[in-house]
Amino acid sequence: MVTIEGCPWDPCNLSRRVLAIMVSSMARQMRNALPVTRGIDVRSLRLAHHDRRTLWLRLLAALILFLSFPVHRAQAQTVPLPQLQSADPFMADLFHRSRSTGMVVVVVRDHETWMQSYGQTYPGSHQKPNADSLIRLCSLTKIMTTDLLVKLVDDGRVSLSDPLQKFAPHNVTVPVRTVTGQSGRPITLRDLATHTAGFPREIAYPAGDSGHFTFPDYSFRWQWLPGYRLRFLPGTAAHYSNIGFDLLADALALAAGKPYPQLFADRIAKPLGLRDTTLSPTPGQCARLLVGARNEGRCADTTAAAGSGGMYSTANDMTRWLKYLLGLPGVPVHQDPAATATYIPASELRWTQGIGRAGVPNGIGLGWVHINQPDDPTMIIEKTGGGAGYTTYIALNPARHIGIFVAATQDLHAGPEVFRESNDLLIYLAGLTPVLGDSMDLAGEDNQSDVQMRDAALHQHNKNAPRPRLTRQITHTSVAAAVQ
Numbered sequence: 001m002v003t004i005e006g007c008p009w010d011p012c013n014l015s016r017r018v019l020a021i022m023v024s025s026m027a028r029q030m031r032n033a034l035p036v037t038r039g040i041d042v043r044s045l046r047l048a049h050h051d052r053r054t055l056w057l058r059l060l061a062a063l064i065l066f067l068s069f070p071v072h073r074a075q076a077q078t079v080p081l082p083q084l085q086s087a088d089p090f091m092a093d094l095f096h097r098s099r100s101t102g103m104v105v106v107v108v109r110d111h112e113t114w115m116q117s118y119g120q121t122y123p124g125s126h127q128k129p130n131a132d133s134l135i136r137l138c139s140l141t142k143i144m145t146t147d148l149l150v151k152l153v154d155d156g157r158v159s160l161s162d163p164l165q166k167f168a169p170h171n172v173t174v175p176v177r178t179v180t181g182q183s184g185r186p187i188t189l190r191d192l193a194t195h196t197a198g199f200p201r202e203i204a205y206p207a208g209d210s211g212h213f214t215f216p217d218y219s220f221r222w223q224w225l226p227g228y229r230l231r232f233l234p235g236t237a238a239h240y241s242n243i244g245f246d247l248l249a250d251a252l253a254l255a256a257g258k259p260y261p262q263l264f265a266d267r268i269a270k271p272l273g274l275r276d277t278t279l280s281p282t283p284g285q286c287a288r289l290l291v292g293a294r295n296e297g298r299c300a301d302t303t304a305a306a307g308s309g310g311m312y313s314t315a316n317d318m319t320r321w322l323k324y325l326l327g328l329p330g331v332p333v334h335q336d337p338a339a340t341a342t343y344i345p346a347s348e349l350r351w352t353q354g355i356g357r358a359g360v361p362n363g364i365g366l367g368w369v370h371i372n373q374p375d376d377p378t379m380i381i382e383k384t385g386g387g388a389g390y391t392t393y394i395a396l397n398p399a400r401h402i403g404i405f406v407a408a409t410q411d412l413h414a415g416p417e418v419f420r421e422s423n424d425l426l427i428y429l430a431g432l433t434p435v436l437g438d439s440m441d442l443a444g445e446d447n448q449s450d451v452q453m454r455d456a457a458l459h460q461h462n463k464n465a466p467r468p469r470l471t472r473q474i475t476h477t478s479v480a481a482a483v484q
Contacts, residue, residue: 081431084114091406092118094421100391100408101292102129104315107429108322109402111329115315119409122291131316134276134289134299135407136212138385138392141311142245143339144268146193146366148252150339151267157255160190164197167251173226184233191234192241192248193366194344195355198230199241211297212388213305221246232350238364240354242308245367249307260306271333272320277313279303285312292409296389309387315405318394322403325396340381340396342370357384358393358419371423378432384419391415393422400430 084107095103095118102119117129152158163186165174177183178198191197203224206215216224221243231239253260261279269277276285279302286299289312302310313321320331327334342363346352355361355369358380363370365381372379377399385392391410396403404426406418 081109082429084109084112084429087114087425087429088116090421090425091116094418095119095408098391098408098410098414098418100410100414102133102290103406103408104129104131104133104135104290106315106319106322106405107402107426108319108326108328109400109429113319113330115319117315121288123293129290129315131319132276132288132314134281134285134312134314135318135392136289136388136390137277137311137313137407138309138387138390139242140383140385140392140394141305141307141309142367143383143394144264144311145245145249145252145307146368147335147339148263148267149189149193149248149366150336152252152255153338154336158189158252160188160193162189162251163187164189164192164247164251167254168225169222172222175226175228175230177229178233179229179231182233184230185235187230187234189248189251190343190366192244192251194364195238195240195244196235196344196349196364197241197244198232198234198237199228199239199244199247200231201240201242201354203228203243211300211302213302213308213310214300215304216243216246217304218250222250235344237350238344238346238352238355242305245308246305247307252307261303264306272324272331274313274317274320277311277317277321279306279310279312281312288314290390290407290409292389294389296387309385315407318405318407322394322396322405326398326401326403328401339366340368340398341365342374357416358382358395358423378427378430380423380426382419382423384415386410386415391418393419395422395426397426397430397432400432402426402430404429 087105087107091103091105100119101123102117102121104117105115107114115131117133119129121127121129121133149158149160153160163174165186168174174187176186187197204216204220206212225247231237249260253263256263258266264279268274278285281289281299281301289299299312302312304310323329323331324333325335325340342365344364346361346363349364352361352364355364358369359371359382361369362372362379363374368381368383370379370381378397379399380395380397382393382395389409391406391408391414393406394403404422406422408414408418410418
């Protein structure tokens with residue numbers, strides 16, 4: 001039995017239906033070809049006899065076609081999926097090429113889980129990372145924020161169409177005017193969750209050694225907001241924005257009537273049993289933090305960036321998170337599918353910037369990016385992360401109930417390679433042949449800072465615009481060779 005988009009599809013049942021249609025059609029033709037008893041000449045009789053013989057030959061061919069279906073079906077069912085542990089040499093090679101200090105990888109597929117680590121917990125430790133090593137999730141934090149958004153929508157506390165102004169502090173006016181003087185509709189929670197509000201990537205960075213994801217805080221960002229002019233009218237383009245997700249987290253906390261860390265603990269961490277996923281790590285947890293060759297700052301409370309990038313976690317917790325996302329056994333609750341749905345087809349936007357680091361986006365979800373067409377078995381739902389000396393990545397292939405999580409204390413430019421090759425591996429382990437061409441190519445966007453927009457850094461979605469030049473194609477054979 002094969003499943004496509006959740007519907008069972010049996011080749012034998014299909015062949016029977018096709019055969020029934022063919023036989024019915026042939027019977028009608030044979031009936032029409034039979035001669036009448038009176039008023040028929042010899043030529044007509046010969047023609048009718050010839051037509052009947054042709055139709056019988058077609059029926060015989062159809063029967064042969066029908067009998068061949070079970071054979072192919074049996075052969076397809078005997079082809080095993082690649083073993084998850086076959087990913088080890090591939091990821092070991094990727095780790096060495098990425099020049100990371102340490103790396104952890106988790107793959108879940110149906111009832112199976114594979115977890116592996118590489119390198120050291122910090123330079124010179126000579127200790128491999130393990131399932132309880134603390135990791136900065138960086139921007140993977142955003143898909144936890146949008147998970148809370150969907151829960152509060154389901155509760156009736158918020159709506160995706162709610163304007164941000166509804167949750168703004170007293171005397172704070174959310175901007176509606178762009179840098180070119182245009183005015184549009186108000187910014188909504190949906191705009192914040194899909195990077196389409198018109199906000200910049202960052203507005204400020206922490207000073208000195210105060211640590212990553214500790215600034216700007218609540219007071220700073222809401223004081224900054226009224227004087228800002230939007231980059232574009234909300235909903236018309238997508239520009240990756242961390243500040244947008246921190247404002248979203250502020251709105252959710254207000255709607256829930258509790259501080260954001262408590263909201264996260266009550267609705268995600270406790271129900272799922274995530275013991276080490278937190279914004280406020282203890283000294284004991286900080287002692288387990290993976291550190292790269294360039295120590296990017298101390299382990300600290302990151303509530304200031306609760307919505308955008310401040311979350312810490314472990315491989316153990318991320319295993320449970322993957323199962324939660326994919327609806328797999330082993331966790332007490334599962335995610336609402338609305339949290340990973342496509343909300344904006346990329347083709348409806350003027351352009352996108354900063355969201356295509358793992359592949360050209362086909363659709364934008366609530367914090368997620370969709371690669372490939374929805375009806376393509378190789379469709380991937382992904383989220384990239386990076387910063388504070390880390391590269392992080394999560395990708396799902398819902399068609400085959402498989403997902404991957406990767407975190408590495410990385411070289412500055414290792415991220416795109418990790419993202420793309422994790423996609424390769426995911427599709428290989430799903431037992432699928434990747435779509436070649438433009439399915440997961442990468443245009444090499446600059447996603448490190450809020451730089452001036454350049455044509456080379458944009459994914460244009462005008463129907464008449466040229467496609468981005470293919471810089472890398474996914475190849476099934478490259479993955480297979482690495483794991484053999």
